[in-house]
Amino acid sequence: MSEDDPDELSEVADAIADPVRREILTMLHHAPLTAGDIAARFSISRPAVSRHLRVLRESGLVRDEQIGRHRRYSLVRSRLGDLAAWLAVFDTGRLDWSRRLAALETEVHRTRRDRARSGPAHDPHTAHHPEEDTA
Numbered sequence: 178m179s180e181d182d183p184d185e186l187s188e189v190a191d192a193i194a195d196p197v198r199r200e201i202l203t204m205l206h207h208a209p210l211t212a213g214d215i216a217a218r219f220s221i222s223r224p225a226v227s228r229h230l231r232v233l234r235e236s237g238l239v240r241d242e243q244i245g246r247h248r249r250y251s252l253v254r255s256r257l258g259d260l261a262a263w264l265a266v267f268d269t270g271r272l273d274w275s276r277r278l279a280a281l282e283t284e285v286h287r288t289r290r291d292r293a294r295s296g297p298a299h300d301p302h303t304a305h306h307p308e309e310d311t312a
Contacts (some may be wrong), residue, residue, distance in 0.1 A: 185259070186259060186260055186263060188236050188237075189236055189237075189238060189256055189257065189259075189260045190260060191236070192232050192233055192236035192238055193238070193260075195229065195232075197219065197221065197225075197226075197229050198229050198232060198233055200218075200219075201215055201226075201229060201230065201233060201239075201250075202233070202238060202239075202252060204218065205239060205250060205251060205252040206252055209249050209250060209251035209252075210249065210250060211244075211247040211248065211249050211250070212226070212227065212230060212241075212247070212248045212249075212250065213247065215230065215250065230250060233250075234250075236256070237253055237256045238252070238253055238256045238257070239251065239252055239253060240253055
């Protein structure tokens, strides 16, 4: 899949639009599972789970392998990469927070350095106030 091919991005986006299919992808993220193992984790019918698996397989998000009488499904992680890259363009919040936290860290270090250079007499938090000596 290429980021330049909107049809392939749409195909993957359509496939993950359904919450059951997203849950199946989450399960397969941990380990390959047979169709029966996947179906057993849902309250919907096995034919309904099979339809969801077919959509995921046709979109290229999962692959299946016949093992004896069972069909085992596994996640194709690379198919999510281009969609994730496209979505990352819009995820400026994480970048902004990283930048803001780095600026805050710089300011804290600068303030500590300035206080250390000027000594406690110039620190407004530790400065001596004559009105406090009235006791």
